[in-house]
Amino acid sequence: MKKLKIIYEDKELLVVDKESSMLTIATEKEKEKTLYNEVSTYVKKQYPKNKVFIINRLDKETSGIVLFAKNQQIKKDIQDHWQQVAKVREYLAIVEGNFKKKKGTLKNYLKYDKTLKAYCAKEGVLAITNYEVLGQTSQYSLLKINIVTGKKHQIRVQLKEIGHPIVGDKKYQALKNPINRLALHCAYVALDYRKGYQFKTKIPASFAKIFPKEIIEYEGDK
Numbered sequence: 001m002k003k004l005k006i007i008y009e010d011k012e013l014l015v016v017d018k019e020s021s022m023l024t025i026a027t028e029k030e031k032e033k034t035l036y037n038e039v040s041t042y043v044k045k046q047y048p049k050n051k052v053f054i055i056n057r058l059d060k061e062t063s064g065i066v067l068f069a070k071n072q073q074i075k076k077d078i079q080d081h082w083q084q085v086a087k088v089r090e091y092l093a094i095v096e097g098n099f100k101k102k103k104g105t106l107k108n109y110l111k112y113d114k115t116l117k118a119y120c121a122k123e124g125v126l127a128i129t130n131y132e133v134l135g136q137t138s139q140y141s142l143l144k145i146n147i148v149t150g151k152k153h154q155i156r157v158q159l160k161e162i163g164h165p166i167v168g169d170k171k172y173q174a175l176k177n178p179i180n181r182l183a184l185h186c187a188y189v190a191l192d193y194r195k196g197y198q199f200k201t202k203i204p205a206s207f208a209k210i211f212p213k214e215i216i217e218y219e220g221d222k
Contacts, residue, residue, distance in 0.1 A: 004038055007199050012074050013067060014039060014052060015189075017201045020063040020181045025054060039068055055079060056086075059153070061168070064091070064186025065199050078193055082150070088190035091145040091155060092134075092203060094183035094210055095164040096176055099141055102133045106158040110151055117171065118157040127154035135214035139176070140167065142211045155184065167210075179206040 005017035016039060018024065023034045036054055043050040053075035055067040069075035078085055109124040128148035135142040141164065145155055153172075159165060160172040167176055167183035185204055191197040203215045 004042055005201075007065065007201060008197070012070055013197075014043070014070065015065060015067050015199050018058055018063055018066045020061055020204070023060050024057040024066060035066060043070070056082075056150075058186060059156075059182075059184075061182035062184045062186065063181075063204055064201055065189045066186075067189070067191070067199075078191075085191055085193045086150075086189065087192050088188060089147050089150065089186070090188040091147070092185045092187045092207065092215075093143045093145055093155065093159070094167045094179075094207060095141050095143060095159055096139070096167060096174060097141065097164050098136050098138075099133050099164070103131065105130050106162065108154075108158055108161060110154060110157065112152070116152065118151075118153040120157060120161050125149075125151055127151045127158060129155055129158050131159075135211050137210065140210055142207075142214050179209055181206060183207065 006014070007017055008015040016035065018035050025036045026034050036052070039052050043052050050070070052068040052070060053072050055069055055075055055078050058064060058066055069078065106129040108120040108127050109122060110118045110127050111121045111124040112118055126149060130146040130148065132144045133141055134144050147155065156166055156169055156172045160169070165172050165174040167178065168174055168181050185201070185207070187201055187203065189199045191199070208215045
């Protein structure tokens with residue numbers, strides 16, 4: 001595993017930048033090689049009885065910001081009021097094709113099959129995603145995405161539904177994979193818990209192979 005990328009740490013919170021292809025938590029097939037285990041090992045080096053509790057999760061293929069609490073009550077407080085305290089959850093995505101409309105809101109009802117793959121339906125759980133086009137080439141578009149809801153795979157399935165699957169997302173019918181990974185990154189989170197926090201990450205270097213200028217200029221919401 002690569003060295004843990006710590007974005008922020010205090011007595012209550014630990015915020016890290018997850019790399020693509022790493023599980024956030026254990027699955028039946030993989031128990032050890034997870035971000036949770038890596039973070040747990042880190043805090044136990046400081047004091048063997050230290051514990052961490054995961055607040056939010058990212059898909060294995062998605063990189064970016066993951067929050068941990070250093071005690072269970074903080075985890076519960078934040079998760080129980082997640083929609084209120086997580087003021088901004090901003091992603092960058094590179095998708096196939098070009099957009100005529102530079103800004104928009106995607107609203108769909110989602111259901112899940114037996115493999116937990118999402119699909120859009122006439123009823124189900126409501127997913128709301130805002131997007132803005134930051135740049136375009138002849139083949140790809142770079143999007144800034146703010147999620148209003150936080151449903152599993154919502155960004156991926158909603159972009160596929162409008163004909164713009166995320167680069168590298170074979171699960172949701174992407175045809176191209178020029179950077180050898182899912183081009184989805186959680187770049188910025190604004191958290192209002194006891195005080196205001198702003199967590200930002202560096203943009204994955206692989207994204208700059210397609211959008212060097214736009215990536216360099218991107219700084220997240222102010």
